[in-house]
Amino acid sequence: MDQTSRDKPATSLDRTRPDAGLRRTRLREFQAQLVERMQAAQSGARVSASQLGVMIGQVRYLLDLQESGEIVSAGSMTKVPLTKDWYVGVSNIRGNLTSVVDLARFEGRDVTNLDHSCRVVAFAPSLAFNSGLLVSQVLGLRNAAEMEEQESSDGGIRPGQKPWIVKKYRDRDANIWTQLSLAALVQDQDFLHIGL
Structure with a gap:
């Protein structure tokens, strides 16, 4: 990263991207957890x-x-x-x-x-x-x-x-x-x- 890109102020688009990425990550984690528990429930494992x-x-x-x-x-x-x-x-x-x-x-x-x-x-x-x-x-x-x-x-x-x-x-x-x-x-x- 060069000096000019580090000194550049963050735009509103840059500030929203981490939140969107974080939401996607949380959604994936939730979906993975839900799939895991549903599979455990269907297999009869104790949930x-x-x-x-x-x-x-x-x-x-x-x-x-x-x-x-x-x-x-x-x-x-x-x-x-x-x-x-x-x-x-x-x-x-x-x-x-x-x-x-x-x-x-x-x-x-x-x-x-x-x-x-x-x-x-x-x-x-x-x-x-x-x-x-x-x-x-x-x-x-x-x-x-x-x-x-x-x-x-x-x-x-x-x-x-x-x-x-x-x-x-x-x-x-x-x-x-x-x-x-x-x-x-x-x-x-x-x-x-x-x-x-």
């Missing part, structure tokens, strides 16, 4: 009760890694006519047409707004159900063992009220997490009937 944390609408959910599949961008989905409003459409995930459902709307809440942070979490192949959930945001891995199990006294969804809701937890930051069973969800008759 310290980690689950995938996602936000659907304004509700935080925990998804079992053995029931969760690939996470992809929610960018291109094709609407299907004469379907219920919670059925978002179909998406091509690695050559497979995957139906995408807005769980928030299915449960009677507001429609999940599609934006740049939205993703589709596909169901694991072991469930033999070619579907995925539209999520507002992927929040990373969470350990339910480090959370406090909650009795629902706040008027919210209670475990057992809907068969796909397993438990509710409160984390150290007082956030409430709802453990979701995708295996139970795919057996629900209302979930299976998407037509009007």
Whole structure:
């Protein structure tokens, strides 16, 4: 590096590059960690009760890694006519047409707004159900063992009220997490009937 390049003030572009590079590195590390844990979960190896944390609408959910599949961008989905409003459409995930459902709307809440942070979490192949959930945001891995199990006294969804809701937890930051069973969800008759 010559003297002139060292004395040159950093431009705004130069200042943003390390952050972008750092974000890419963190994303790669997160993806590698997620793949490693999902493979461990699928092989039956003991994983310290980690689950995938996602936000659907304004509700935080925990998804079992053995029931969760690939996470992809929610960018291109094709609407299907004469379907219920919670059925978002179909998406091509690695050559497979995957139906995408807005769980928030299915449960009677507001429609999940599609934006740049939205993703589709596909169901694991072991469930033999070619579907995925539209999520507002992927929040990373969470350990339910480090959370406090909650009795629902706040008027919210209670475990057992809907068969796909397993438990509710409160984390150290007082956030409430709802453990979701995708295996139970795919057996629900209302979930299976998407037509009007």
